[in-house]
Amino acid sequence: xxxxxQTPKFQxxxxxxxxxxxxxxxxxxxxxxxxxxxxxxxxRLIHYSVGAGITDQGExxxxxxxxxxxxEDFPLRLLSAAPSQTSVYFCASREGGSGNTIYFGExxxxxxx
Amino acid sequence: AQKVTQAQTEISVVxxxxxxxxxxxxTRDTTYYLFWYKQPPSGELVFLIRRxxxxxxxxxxxxxxxxxxxxxxxxxxxxxxSQVVDSAVYFxxxxxxxxxxxxxxxxxxxxxxx
Numbered sequence: 674x675x676x677x678x679q680t681p682k683f684q685x686x687x688x689x690x691x692x693x694x695x696x697x698x699x700x701x702x703x704x705x706x707x708x709x710x711x712x713x714x715x716x717r718l719i720h721y722s723v724g725a726g727i728t729d730q731g732e733x734x735x736x737x738x739x740x741x742x743x744x745e746d747f748p749l750r751l752l753s754a755a756p757s758q759t760s761v762y763f764c765a766s767r768e769g770g771s772g773n774t775i776y777f778g779e780x781x782x783x784x785x786x
Numbered sequence: 787a788q789k790v791t792q793a794q795t796e797i798s799v800v801x802x803x804x805x806x807x808x809x810x811x812x813t814r815d816t817t818y819y820l821f822w823y824k825q826p827p828s829g830e831l832v833f834l835i836r837r838x839x840x841x842x843x844x845x846x847x848x849x850x851x852x853x854x855x856x857x858x859x860x861x862x863x864x865x866x867x868s869q870v871v872d873s874a875v876y877f878x879x880x881x882x883x884x885x886x887x888x889x890x891x892x893x894x895x896x897x898x899x900x
Contacts, residue, residue: 706887713795715877715890731887763831765888775821775881775888777831 679778696764703769705747709760792891809878821879
């Protein structure tokens, strides 16, 4: 029962570097999304996808790219990391249809120095 | 505007006390879903409950209970006889029928002292 798997769990980047946070789910969920969590701000939606080949922007998309080539995978790319992107990132997924529970990965702690 | 407000930033109680975490939401939609998640010190997000907007029946699960009142747009969470293991940040969240976006409150950090 893997559920939603995120890698890496911890990462330190230098300003300007690029990296990809990986997210995979084995539940055949249609919806996948990325959130970032910052102190006092709760979780904010970065990007989301309603199915393979379809992505859309959330509340705070700037500085991030996503793609959804398969149902299982939804990587989040930081093209040129900035200190403001220091955060905890959560990937989530859920089944299609209304009301279904959203399941989260364990989180990825990213520090940009 | 779609918004979730958790006015209590931090709550500290002594073990065995009852504690209520408040959640107030705003939405124009008539169909929506409300959630509570727990984030223990280890950092993962743990699903606790989902409630549909058309079901105002309150729910009890062990020491946890939830009071959903559409008239006041509130979805409060009560822990009875709190335990140290309940110490965590608790998030209330709102989702609409269209799309998979969750809107989170800012979270309430609960500290249960022995």
